[in-house]
Amino acid sequence: MSKAFTMNLLKYVPAAVLLAFTLQAHAHTHLKAAVPANGSTVAEAPKDLVLTFSGPVRLTALTISKPDGSDEQKISALPADNAASITVPAPKLVAGQYLVNWRIVGADGHVMSGKFSFTVGSGKTG
Amino acid sequence: MPVDVTSIVLRALSFVALFQAAGAAIFVALFSEEADASRAIVRRIGSVAAIAGIALAAGHYALEAARMAGEFAGVFDASLQQLVLASSSSTAVAWRIAGLALIASGLHARSALGQTATLVGATLVTTAFALAGHTAESPFRWGLSLALIAHLLAIAFWFGGLVPLYLMSRREALPRAAEILDRYSSIATRVVPGLFIAGVLLTMFLMSSLANLTSPYGLLILGKVALFAVLMALATLNKWRFGPAMARGDATAATSFQRSVLAELALIVIILAMTATLTSLYSPCDPSC
Numbered sequence: 224m225s226k227a228f229t230m231n232l233l234k235y236v237p238a239a240v241l242l243a244f245t246l247q248a249h250a251h252t253h254l255k256a257a258v259p260a261n262g263s264t265v266a267e268a269p270k271d272l273v274l275t276f277s278g279p280v281r282l283t284a285l286t287i288s289k290p291d292g293s294d295e296q297k298i299s300a301l302p303a304d305n306a307a308s309i310t311v312p313a314p315k316l317v318a319g320q321y322l323v324n325w326r327i328v329g330a331d332g333h334v335m336s337g338k339f340s341f342t343v344g345s346g347k348t349g
Numbered sequence: 350m351p352v353d354v355t356s357i358v359l360r361a362l363s364f365v366a367l368f369q370a371a372g373a374a375i376f377v378a379l380f381s382e383e384a385d386a387s388r389a390i391v392r393r394i395g396s397v398a399a400i401a402g403i404a405l406a407a408g409h410y411a412l413e414a415a416r417m418a419g420e421f422a423g424v425f426d427a428s429l430q431q432l433v434l435a436s437s438s439s440t441a442v443a444w445r446i447a448g449l450a451l452i453a454s455g456l457h458a459r460s461a462l463g464q465t466a467t468l469v470g471a472t473l474v475t476t477a478f479a480l481a482g483h484t485a486e487s488p489f490r491w492g493l494s495l496a497l498i499a500h501l502l503a504i505a506f507w508f509g510g511l512v513p514l515y516l517m518s519r520r521e522a523l524p525r526a527a528e529i530l531d532r533y534s535s536i537a538t539r540v541v542p543g544l545f546i547a548g549v550l551l552t553m554f555l556m557s558s559l560a561n562l563t564s565p566y567g568l569l570i571l572g573k574v575a576l577f578a579v580l581m582a583l584a585t586l587n588k589w590r591f592g593p594a595m596a597r598g599d600a601t602a603a604t605s606f607q608r609s610v611l612a613e614l615a616l617i618v619i620i621l622a623m624t625a626t627l628t629s630l631y632s633p634c635d636p637s638c
Contacts (some may be wrong), residue, residue, distance in 0.1 A: 326417060
């Protein structure tokens with residue numbers, strides 16, 4: 224914009240950068256772990272799906288499908304409370320690969336979504 | 350998902366409308382006495398933007414339950430709507446709508462009281478952003494909120510002033526237009542560094558590590574910074590080349606200035622769309638913290 228603008232940037236940006244790096248990192252809610260774990264292969268179909276987040280969340284949607292999104296099953300019995308670790312009964316699963324899609328509302332009010340996949344048995348059928 | 354795309358489009362459009370409304374309110378407060386020939390249309394544009402902003406903010410809010418469900422049917426899910434109602438988003442949207450209503454009615458009123466209402470409205474609209482989202486849950490909430498509000502008021506001044514400047518350059522006599530542009534640029538010279546510094550602070554604090562610049566959130570931030578650099582080049586042209594030429598009565602400079610302002614507008618709309626995307630879909634430090 225002008226010479227004054229450039230001078231202001233030169234004065235304040237280094238201070239802002241230093242200040243920002245001295246501040247403590249602010250954690251955001253994300254999926255820390257899942258059972259079955261992402262990318263894992265389990266010998267038997269899981270009875271439950273366990274999702275562990277970095278902080279208390281409200282799970283608002285959960286679906287399980289084939290990796291290409293076909294045969295999607297919506298899991299409607301979701302807990303109504305906020306929790307960091309959420310256990311949901313899994314539908315009956317046969318051998319094969321599965322994709323789990325989740326949606327949550329974090330403490331900051333943001334809707335977040337994500338997915339993880341796992342394989343039951345050899346993954347060649349189902 | 351279609352519900353996410355719809356929500357992002359509504360959010361981006363609501364950003365455009367509310368920053369235009371708040372910016373028109375600020376422009377009228379600062380320059381309306383000089384801008385005889387363009388004052389009325391700037392007020393009208395600000396009012397229309399504020400009313401559009403109310404509709405878009407309400408539409409985006411109504412869609413929150415659908416985003417939670419991952420499908421449009423979620424709009425009719427009472428338990429999800431209750432969850433939205435109890436969230437901090439409700440307070441934020443209420444402040445935003447109240448602020449936009451004050452701007453619309455204040456610009457319409459054309460009185461000293463009306464002008465005060467528009468400025469209170471602009472403050473409410475920008476402050477609403479600090480009531481929900483990443484800054485609201487931070488242990489450094491107050492510091493971050495001040496940085497965010499400063500950043501947003503600067504955007505409102507800059508972006509919201511562009512359409513009035515464009516109209517003013519077409520309707521006012523050239524020396525008068527050049528005079529207003531000079532005053533606008535003088536204020537911008539002080540405001541824009543604040544916008545940039547507040548943006549750097551917020552980003553670095555929320556991202557926590559430079560490694561996150563390679564995440565989708567980080568790449569969108571880098572895209573915003575690149576577009577900001579182009580905007581600065583255009584603003585420099587306006588201040589140092591087109592403005593002085595307009596003051597000398599050069600009509601072709603006014604045309605070049607108008608093209609430059611339209612380019613700035615387009616770039617800021619793209620930046621607001623990128624912001625709507627990154628604040629809707631991504632976490633600043635996902636998955637590292």
